[in-house]
Amino acid sequence: MLLAHQNTNAQSKETITRLAVLEIDSAYLTEYKSFLKEGVEQALKKEPGVLTIYPMAEVLRPTHFTILEVYASKAAYELHLKTPHFLKYKNGTLHMVKSLQLINVYPLTPQFTIHQKRKE
């Protein structure tokens, strides 16, 4: 309960919500997905400040990805950038990424917060 309360507070105050939109070189598609899945799994298991990280691939354009990311705070985001699992993903996939847009967004109905199952 305490954790749930903290998350709710965080989501209403200093959370960072972002969409990462990527196009991946089709030659590396399988490998990229493997790196991405591992990075997401590790972040959700190890980082309480990563509230949501939800990677999606397009059905009709399988090399196009959108990742919804919600961080508890700017500090939580900066911590995420320094984790071994994020660095492994980032450095391991740099040559696979044809384009990357990082789009800061805000939820229009923040009273309906998103929660993500944290453990397999």
Place this chain on the structure above:
Amino acid sequence: MLLAHQNTNAQSKETITRLAVLEIDSAYLTEYKSFLKEGVEQALKKEPGVLTIYPMAEVLRPTHFTILEVYASKAAYELHLKTPHFLKYKNGTLHMVKSLQLINVYPLTPQFTIHQKRKE
């Protein structure tokens, strides 16, 4: 618990996950957001088959919106299209929408399901 179990099953089998990406005429921005918020609130309150509907506006381009939508099934989606609140939103905002893309996606880490708070 029963409901949670049903939702988890649904999310692993026949859910539909989609991104709606819209650009709105800036002349109608305030009015559009009002329609959108009301439509989302009503869907989350009244439709159990709408598992998630999370509308986001871009910080740097406030006329650009992305809505993450997760429906329990194709039937749940078709039901949603016939609800009074969806029709009010759709018909009330047609003239405000400069572009609309509906992008079917699939989650890469479906074991980490998203849940949304349903009531204010």
